[in-house]
Amino acid sequence: MRIRVSHTTRYDYSPPAKSAIQLLRLTPRSHEGQHVRHWRIDVDAQCRLKAGEDALGNITHAFTLEGPIQSFSVTVDGEVETQDSAGVVRGTVERFPPGLFLRTTALTEPDDAILALAGEVREAMRRDPIAGLHDLSGTIHARMGFDTEATTTATKAGAALALGHGVCQDFAHIFISAARFLGVPARYVSGYLLRDDGLVVQEAGHAWAEAHVGGLGWVGFDPAHGLSPTDAYVRLAAALDYHGAAPILGSRYGGGQESLDVSVRVEHARRQIQS
Numbered sequence: 001m002r003i004r005v006s007h008t009t010r011y012d013y014s015p016p017a018k019s020a021i022q023l024l025r026l027t028p029r030s031h032e033g034q035h036v037r038h039w040r041i042d043v044d045a046q047c048r049l050k051a052g053e054d055a056l057g058n059i060t061h062a063f064t065l066e067g068p069i070q071s072f073s074v075t076v077d078g079e080v081e082t083q084d085s086a087g088v089v090r091g092t093v094e095r096f097p098p099g100l101f102l103r104t105t106a107l108t109e110p111d112d113a114i115l116a117l118a119g120e121v122r123e124a125m126r127r128d129p130i131a132g133l134h135d136l137s138g139t140i141h142a143r144m145g146f147d148t149e150a151t152t153t154a155t156k157a158g159a160a161l162a163l164g165h166g167v168c169q170d171f172a173h174i175f176i177s178a179a180r181f182l183g184v185p186a187r188y189v190s191g192y193l194l195r196d197d198g199l200v201v202q203e204a205g206h207a208w209a210e211a212h213v214g215g216l217g218w219v220g221f222d223p224a225h226g227l228s229p230t231d232a233y234v235r236l237a238a239a240l241d242y243h244g245a246a247p248i249l250g251s252r253y254g255g256g257q258e259s260l261d262v263s264v265r266v267e268h269a270r271r272q273i274q275s
Helices: 098-102 112-127 129-143 157-163 168-181 269-274
Strands: 002-024 034-043 050-053 059-082 186-193 206-213 217-221 233-239 248-254 257-268
Touching: 002 186, 002 269, 059 233, 059 248, 112 129, 112 157, 112 168, 129 168, 129 206, 129 217, 157 168, 168 186, 168 206, 186 257, 206 233, 257 269
Parallel strands: none
Antiparallel strands: 002 059, 002 248, 002 257, 034 059, 050 059, 186 206, 186 233, 206 217
Protein backbone atom coordinates (compact mmCIF):
# COMPACT_ATOMS: atom_id res chain seq x y z
CA MET A 1 0.00 0.00 0.00
CA ARG A 2 1.19 3.53 -0.74
CA ILE A 3 0.32 6.09 1.92
CA ARG A 4 0.61 9.85 1.53
CA VAL A 5 1.10 11.93 4.69
CA SER A 6 0.85 15.71 5.09
CA HIS A 7 1.25 17.03 8.63
CA THR A 8 1.32 20.71 9.55
CA THR A 9 1.83 22.18 13.01
CA ARG A 10 1.39 25.94 13.39
CA TYR A 11 2.46 27.96 16.44
CA ASP A 12 1.15 31.46 17.20
CA TYR A 13 2.41 33.67 20.05
CA SER A 14 0.80 36.74 21.55
CA PRO A 15 2.81 38.76 22.31
CA PRO A 16 5.64 37.47 20.08
CA ALA A 17 8.25 35.10 21.54
CA LYS A 18 11.90 36.15 21.69
CA SER A 19 13.28 32.78 20.57
CA ALA A 20 12.29 29.14 20.13
CA ILE A 21 14.02 25.76 19.90
CA GLN A 22 12.35 22.74 18.31
CA LEU A 23 13.30 19.07 18.12
CA LEU A 24 11.48 17.03 15.47
CA ARG A 25 11.05 13.28 15.24
CA LEU A 26 9.01 13.53 12.07
CA THR A 27 11.01 11.43 9.60
CA PRO A 28 10.33 7.69 9.27
CA ARG A 29 12.98 5.09 8.48
CA SER A 30 12.70 2.34 5.93
CA HIS A 31 12.63 -1.18 7.34
CA GLU A 32 11.04 -4.51 6.48
CA GLY A 33 7.44 -3.76 5.54
CA GLN A 34 8.00 0.01 5.26
CA HIS A 35 9.80 1.81 2.43
CA VAL A 36 10.03 5.60 2.49
CA ARG A 37 9.66 6.72 -1.13
CA HIS A 38 10.11 10.42 -0.39
CA TRP A 39 9.80 12.68 2.65
CA ARG A 40 10.30 16.39 3.16
CA ILE A 41 10.26 18.78 6.14
CA ASP A 42 9.64 22.51 5.67
CA VAL A 43 9.70 25.34 8.21
CA ASP A 44 8.19 28.64 7.03
CA ALA A 45 10.73 30.73 8.93
CA GLN A 46 14.38 31.58 8.51
CA CYS A 47 16.32 28.76 10.14
CA ARG A 48 18.64 25.87 9.49
CA LEU A 49 17.44 22.30 10.02
CA LYS A 50 20.13 20.20 11.65
CA ALA A 51 19.64 16.48 10.93
CA GLY A 52 20.77 13.82 13.37
CA GLU A 53 19.75 10.75 15.34
CA ASP A 54 18.84 10.30 18.97
CA ALA A 55 20.27 7.61 21.23
CA LEU A 56 17.66 5.07 20.11
CA GLY A 57 18.28 5.61 16.40
CA ASN A 58 15.25 7.77 15.62
CA ILE A 59 15.89 10.39 12.92
CA THR A 60 15.78 13.90 14.35
CA HIS A 61 15.87 17.47 13.04
CA ALA A 62 16.50 20.48 15.25
CA PHE A 63 16.25 24.20 14.61
CA THR A 64 16.38 27.50 16.45
CA LEU A 65 14.37 30.63 15.68
CA GLU A 66 15.33 34.13 16.78
CA GLY A 67 12.51 36.58 17.44
CA PRO A 68 10.40 38.37 17.59
CA ILE A 69 8.35 35.30 16.56
CA GLN A 70 4.69 35.94 15.83
CA SER A 71 4.08 32.52 14.28
CA PHE A 72 5.70 29.68 12.39
CA SER A 73 4.69 26.35 10.88
CA VAL A 74 6.37 22.98 10.49
CA THR A 75 5.12 20.85 7.60
CA VAL A 76 6.04 17.33 6.59
CA ASP A 77 4.95 15.79 3.34
CA GLY A 78 5.86 12.35 2.10
CA GLU A 79 4.93 8.98 0.71
CA VAL A 80 5.56 5.59 2.24
CA GLU A 81 5.02 2.14 0.76
CA THR A 82 3.92 -0.44 3.33
CA GLN A 83 3.31 -4.17 3.56
CA ASP A 84 1.41 -6.09 6.21
CA SER A 85 3.82 -8.02 8.44
CA ALA A 86 1.20 -9.22 10.97
CA GLY A 87 2.62 -6.74 13.45
CA VAL A 88 6.14 -8.18 13.45
CA VAL A 89 8.79 -5.46 13.17
CA ARG A 90 12.12 -6.33 11.52
CA GLY A 91 15.00 -4.36 10.06
CA THR A 92 14.74 -1.41 12.44
CA VAL A 93 17.76 0.29 13.97
CA GLU A 94 18.32 -1.28 17.39
CA ARG A 95 21.04 0.40 19.45
CA PHE A 96 20.30 -1.41 22.72
CA PRO A 97 19.23 -4.88 23.85
CA PRO A 98 15.50 -5.39 24.46
CA GLY A 99 16.05 -5.39 28.22
CA LEU A 100 16.44 -1.62 28.12
CA PHE A 101 12.71 -1.40 27.50
CA LEU A 102 11.91 -2.99 30.84
CA ARG A 103 12.80 0.35 32.43
CA THR A 104 9.89 2.23 33.90
CA THR A 105 9.38 5.96 33.40
CA ALA A 106 7.26 8.59 35.11
CA LEU A 107 4.54 8.12 32.48
CA THR A 108 4.57 4.30 32.66
CA GLU A 109 5.16 3.62 36.35
CA PRO A 110 2.67 0.92 37.40
CA ASP A 111 0.21 1.61 40.21
CA ASP A 112 -2.37 -0.66 41.82
CA ALA A 113 -4.74 -0.36 38.86
CA ILE A 114 -2.01 -1.36 36.41
CA LEU A 115 -0.96 -4.28 38.64
CA ALA A 116 -4.56 -5.50 38.76
CA LEU A 117 -4.80 -5.26 34.97
CA ALA A 118 -1.56 -7.20 34.56
CA GLY A 119 -2.87 -9.84 36.94
CA GLU A 120 -5.85 -10.47 34.65
CA VAL A 121 -3.59 -11.62 31.81
CA ARG A 122 -0.71 -13.11 33.79
CA GLU A 123 -1.81 -16.71 33.31
CA ALA A 124 -2.45 -16.25 29.60
CA MET A 125 1.00 -14.67 29.26
CA ARG A 126 2.57 -17.65 31.01
CA ARG A 127 0.90 -20.12 28.65
CA ASP A 128 1.42 -18.16 25.41
CA PRO A 129 3.10 -14.72 25.45
CA ILE A 130 1.62 -13.62 22.11
CA ALA A 131 -1.90 -14.62 23.11
CA GLY A 132 -1.40 -12.94 26.48
CA LEU A 133 -0.27 -9.70 24.88
CA HIS A 134 -3.25 -9.74 22.55
CA ASP A 135 -5.48 -10.31 25.61
CA LEU A 136 -3.83 -7.32 27.29
CA SER A 137 -4.39 -5.13 24.24
CA GLY A 138 -7.98 -6.27 23.89
CA THR A 139 -8.73 -5.72 27.57
CA ILE A 140 -7.41 -2.15 27.41
CA HIS A 141 -9.39 -1.53 24.24
CA ALA A 142 -12.60 -2.75 25.88
CA ARG A 143 -12.07 -0.90 29.14
CA MET A 144 -10.95 2.51 27.85
CA GLY A 145 -13.01 5.05 25.97
CA PHE A 146 -11.39 7.37 23.44
CA ASP A 147 -11.64 10.97 24.62
CA THR A 148 -9.40 13.82 23.47
CA GLU A 149 -10.42 16.00 26.42
CA ALA A 150 -9.80 13.57 29.29
CA THR A 151 -5.99 13.61 29.49
CA THR A 152 -2.86 15.56 28.57
CA THR A 153 0.61 14.56 27.43
CA ALA A 154 1.63 14.53 31.11
CA THR A 155 -1.03 12.01 32.21
CA LYS A 156 0.41 8.83 33.69
CA ALA A 157 -0.72 5.36 32.64
CA GLY A 158 -2.38 4.55 35.95
CA ALA A 159 -4.29 7.82 36.04
CA ALA A 160 -5.61 7.29 32.52
CA LEU A 161 -6.70 3.73 33.39
CA ALA A 162 -8.50 5.03 36.48
CA LEU A 163 -10.30 7.62 34.37
CA GLY A 164 -11.28 5.01 31.83
CA HIS A 165 -10.76 7.54 29.04
CA GLY A 166 -7.85 8.87 27.02
CA VAL A 167 -6.18 9.07 23.65
CA CYS A 168 -3.94 6.63 21.80
CA GLN A 169 -0.94 7.81 23.86
CA ASP A 170 -2.70 6.71 27.06
CA PHE A 171 -3.74 3.34 25.64
CA ALA A 172 -0.11 2.70 24.66
CA HIS A 173 1.28 3.76 28.04
CA ILE A 174 -1.12 1.46 29.89
CA PHE A 175 -0.11 -1.48 27.68
CA ILE A 176 3.59 -0.71 28.13
CA SER A 177 3.31 -0.36 31.89
CA ALA A 178 1.49 -3.67 32.34
CA ALA A 179 3.73 -5.54 29.90
CA ARG A 180 6.90 -4.37 31.64
CA PHE A 181 5.52 -5.37 35.02
CA LEU A 182 4.98 -8.86 33.57
CA GLY A 183 8.61 -8.98 32.45
CA VAL A 184 8.03 -8.21 28.76
CA PRO A 185 10.13 -5.41 27.20
CA ALA A 186 7.76 -2.86 25.69
CA ARG A 187 8.13 0.51 24.00
CA TYR A 188 6.11 3.45 22.72
CA VAL A 189 5.78 4.08 18.97
CA SER A 190 4.63 7.24 17.21
CA GLY A 191 3.40 7.35 13.64
CA TYR A 192 0.41 7.71 11.37
CA LEU A 193 -2.66 5.61 10.62
CA LEU A 194 -4.56 5.36 7.36
CA ARG A 195 -8.06 4.99 8.75
CA ASP A 196 -10.43 2.42 7.34
CA ASP A 197 -13.48 4.64 7.84
CA GLY A 198 -12.41 7.00 5.05
CA LEU A 199 -11.50 9.90 7.36
CA VAL A 200 -8.52 11.61 5.73
CA VAL A 201 -8.12 14.78 7.82
CA GLN A 202 -7.17 13.96 11.41
CA GLU A 203 -6.46 16.03 14.52
CA ALA A 204 -3.16 14.31 15.29
CA GLY A 205 -0.89 11.43 14.44
CA HIS A 206 -1.20 8.01 16.03
CA ALA A 207 0.61 6.00 18.69
CA TRP A 208 0.83 2.35 19.67
CA ALA A 209 3.19 -0.05 21.44
CA GLU A 210 5.68 -2.77 20.59
CA ALA A 211 6.55 -5.73 22.82
CA HIS A 212 9.56 -8.02 22.48
CA VAL A 213 8.60 -11.69 22.20
CA GLY A 214 11.11 -14.53 22.22
CA GLY A 215 11.45 -16.15 18.80
CA LEU A 216 9.70 -13.29 17.00
CA GLY A 217 11.39 -10.09 18.14
CA TRP A 218 9.45 -6.85 18.31
CA VAL A 219 5.71 -7.12 17.68
CA GLY A 220 3.30 -4.19 17.45
CA PHE A 221 0.08 -3.88 19.45
CA ASP A 222 -2.44 -1.05 19.09
CA PRO A 223 -4.74 -1.16 22.11
CA ALA A 224 -6.58 1.94 20.89
CA HIS A 225 -7.99 -0.28 18.13
CA GLY A 226 -7.49 -3.71 19.71
CA LEU A 227 -5.29 -5.09 16.93
CA SER A 228 -1.73 -5.36 15.69
CA PRO A 229 -0.47 -2.76 13.20
CA THR A 230 -1.12 -3.54 9.54
CA ASP A 231 0.01 -1.97 6.27
CA ALA A 232 -2.20 1.00 7.18
CA TYR A 233 0.40 2.14 9.75
CA VAL A 234 3.42 4.39 9.15
CA ARG A 235 6.05 4.04 11.90
CA LEU A 236 7.94 7.22 12.88
CA ALA A 237 9.88 6.76 16.13
CA ALA A 238 10.14 4.46 19.16
CA ALA A 239 11.17 5.17 22.75
CA LEU A 240 10.50 4.34 26.40
CA ASP A 241 7.41 6.59 26.39
CA TYR A 242 5.78 9.55 24.67
CA HIS A 243 8.47 12.02 25.70
CA GLY A 244 11.16 10.09 23.84
CA ALA A 245 9.14 9.61 20.65
CA ALA A 246 7.05 12.79 20.47
CA PRO A 247 6.94 14.11 16.89
CA ILE A 248 7.66 17.68 18.07
CA LEU A 249 9.21 18.87 21.32
CA GLY A 250 10.21 22.47 21.90
CA SER A 251 10.63 25.39 24.20
CA ARG A 252 10.46 29.13 23.83
CA TYR A 253 11.79 32.20 25.58
CA GLY A 254 9.41 35.07 26.12
CA GLY A 255 6.08 35.47 24.47
CA GLY A 256 2.68 35.23 26.08
CA GLN A 257 -0.05 32.80 25.16
CA GLU A 258 0.85 30.01 22.76
CA SER A 259 -1.75 28.82 20.27
CA LEU A 260 -1.20 25.48 18.55
CA ASP A 261 -3.01 24.21 15.46
CA VAL A 262 -2.37 20.74 14.02
CA SER A 263 -3.61 19.34 10.73
CA VAL A 264 -2.84 15.80 9.60
CA ARG A 265 -3.85 14.24 6.28
CA VAL A 266 -3.30 10.52 5.74
CA GLU A 267 -4.57 9.02 2.50
CA HIS A 268 -3.88 6.54 -0.26
CA ALA A 269 -1.17 7.98 -2.49
CA ARG A 270 -3.05 7.05 -5.63
CA ARG A 271 -5.99 9.21 -4.50
CA GLN A 272 -3.64 12.21 -4.32
CA ILE A 273 -2.30 11.46 -7.80
CA GLN A 274 -5.75 11.12 -9.42
CA SER A 275 -7.20 14.32 -7.94
